Amino acid sequence: MKYANLDVQGHRGARGLLPENTIPAFIKALDLGVTTLELDLAVTKDKQLLVSHDPFMSHKFSTTPEGDHIEKQDELVHNIYQMSYEExxxxxxxSKFQKQxxxxxxxxxxxxxxKEVVDAVNDYLDKNQLxxxxxxxxxxxxxxxxxxxxxxxxxxxKLVYDFITTEMDTSMLNVQSFDFRILKYFHENYPEIKLxxxxxxxxxxEENLTNLGFTPEIYSCYYHLLDEQKVKWLQAQGMQVIPWTVNENEDIEMVLSWxxxxxxxxxxxxxxxxxxx
Structure with a gap:
């Protein structure tokens, strides 16, 4: 099969189909047959790892405990790092419709x-023999x-490392970040983790890689920044190339052709x- 080794990643679960970064979205991605679940982390006031793209409650899809919509100018007030998980x-x-x-x-x-996501995924995989x-x-x-x-x-x-080494199979994951400080810290202190x-x-x-200071296992950029020549160059440096976020059929086909x-x-x-x- 031509694409047998392609890594199909469900972005925030399967955001186009179910609310992002929620357990139903990850279960849906499993049902579809993805090879990788992509997710984001934030941290609560009580130092628990939360699956969330933003460190605050986004106005795009969040409503307050009272059921009120959050205005864009107010979303930073709803700071997850200042809330317990119970909050x-x-x-x-x-519940909020998104035109996108x-x-x-x-x-x-x-x-x-x-931890709830990992437990739910493990349970679902076991029960369905996936x-x-x-x-x-x-x-x-x-x-x-x-x-x-x-x-x-x-x-x-360290919060992330302690969790993934305790609760997960580290051979079945990678850590990603836009923050080069995070990647450098992992590279220097936890070199066994794929980045x-x-x-x-x-x-x-070349400049991004120089600024990073080492060659990571994966180069993951916005797909508009790539073309076939760049993909080949990155692969020749020993990196996998996994672009984001590719949603339209013609773009998917274009990226596959590279x-x-x-x-x-x-x-x-x-x-x-x-x-x-």
Whole structure:
């Protein structure tokens, strides 16, 4: 089969189909047959790892415990790093319609802990006799947010490392980040963990890799920053190339034609359909 080794990653579970970064979205991705679950981490006030793209309650899909919509200018007030997990659970993150994802099935649901996701996935795989799935774990941090919206890189990295080495098979996961500080810390302190550099800047690839200071296992950038020649160059340096977030059929086909190693998509069903034909 032509695409037998393609890594099909469900972005935030399967965001185009179910509320992002929720257990139903990850279960849906498993049902579709993804090889990897892509997710993001935030940290609560009580230092628990939460699956969430933002360190706050996004106005795009969150409603307050009272059921009120959150305005964009107010979303930073709903700071997850200043909330206990019990407080986080009182926000609904699945009932609000998003124009960007008209096919998304809406439901009342809260953000899950990372441990709850891993436990639910393991249970589902066992019960349905499905093959193991990989995880692509994004650590969301930046210098401006240190100690305000998330821990500093050393503490944040250790929280994640302690969890994945205790609760998961580290051969079945990688850590990714836009924050080069996180990647450098992992590279220096936890060299056995596979790393992916996330890139959305227009700098030359060589410059990004120089700034990073080492060659990661995966180069994962916005797909518009790539072409076939760049994919081949990155692979020749020993990296896998896994672009994001590729959603439209024509873009999926274009990216596949470049010979990428994987695709991160809000609609993994579309990728799987194309590669099976």
């Amino acid at each position: 986080v659970k009182t926000y609904d993150v699945g 994802f008209p096919d998304q099935q809406l439901m009342q649901i809260h953000k899950p802990l990372f 093959p193991p799935v990989r995880y692509n774990i994004e650590i969301k941090s930046n210098p401006v947010g240190d100690s305000i919206y998330h821990p500093v890189p050393e503490e944040y990295s 992916a550099v996330l890139v959305e800047n227009p700098l030359p690839m 010979g990428v190693d994987g695709i991160i998509s809000d609609y993994p069903n579309r990728v799987l359909e194309i590669i099976s034909n």
